[in-house]
Amino acid sequence: MTNDYYNRKYAEGDFHYNPEYERTWLQNHLVDRFDMKPGDRVLDLGCGKGLHASLLADLGFRVFGVEKTVEGVKGAKQRGSAAEFIQASAADLATYFDESYFDLIFCRGMSWFHRELHVVCPVTGVNVSEKVPELFRFIKPGGLFVLQISTDFSGNHPERDTHNRRLSEFVRLFELHGEIVHKSNWNGVEVYSNEQAADVKGNLVIATRK
Template sequence: MNQEFNAHRFWETRHVELQGDHRNVGNRGLTSEQNLVLIASKAALVSHRLGALGIKPPARVLDAGCGAGVFTSMLAPIGYDLFGSDVSPTAIETAKQTGCGEFVVSSLAEVGFAHKFDAVLCLDVLFHLVDDLEWAASVRALFEATLPGGVFVIIEHFPGKGAAQATHCRWRSVEDYTVALPQADWIEISNFHYPHERKQKALLIARRTG
């Protein structure tokens, strides 16, 4: 792990460099258009699961690590009361232009909003927290921002032991999540693939029961 890595600076630089390009939060090996298809696939998956779990409009939904707000905007036609947070001021300024919700600059551990949510989403984000203490604090804070009866939805990548670590990534395990949230009721842990990507992703959903 690179102790000198600064996630806030990394993501602000990336959003400035790729403003208006969907690679700003996605796979830089794909085109902007391919990344948009990937985001739409993610929105379809997550919105379907939220509906199946009873999280229906006008439920209050937080997209933590929302980037430029493209994914968040795809949930808007469903009728959710939408909120988003990100460490990049440039990303948040772009997200505000979508007009689909309330957006603030905030770290995951600080959440950014005083109220709680029917669903907290943190999708393809938590593995970018390379510091273990920051990761654990963020997982706990986001779960605590979920209302009793609500759900905490995570998309992760679990490449397994021995996988090469990128400077801006830290691969963990399902066990790491269950240890970080011993009080969580894990109701789904399932694998899937995005369009245009071969690597397997994992959908984790915890319901807050109290």
């Protein structure tokens, strides 16, 4: 999806979220699961209109949201949370942050991870597998990269829509950069093979410790 698409979407509204549901999900599936500590530095990468970044700031973390679209950042700032929002591309983190700055990078549905992962994507122009090592530079040794991404694990990839990448494609993306410490669907059911994940479905949370 392009900047234009998200600028229009955010000018008119947002994804349909129940903030209380999202807060509980973050508490259970991020904060408690990964034993996050108050004051941990968190980057929400591709934060959209900043709901999750703001909820994490309310939970006591030092949160930065990076988002490419003007409308996304405008909406995020209007939430009035303690999270700091920056309009920038994930490709330009070095302009804003020192290396090893973050305890956690949380990446929730950022567009790069919705399409081709290991070759140049014709829509975004990005080879994600070449970008991931650059993102890991900004995580402390021992810190985490947590990707939350929609997929039914089938390998289906409609040309004009988000792709359903297989579990092994995400594993291949992260295994070179640390230890993969968690793989589950969004309900917390562990996923461990392409076949089992495609059976269980329910999207992916994959966490890698640097």
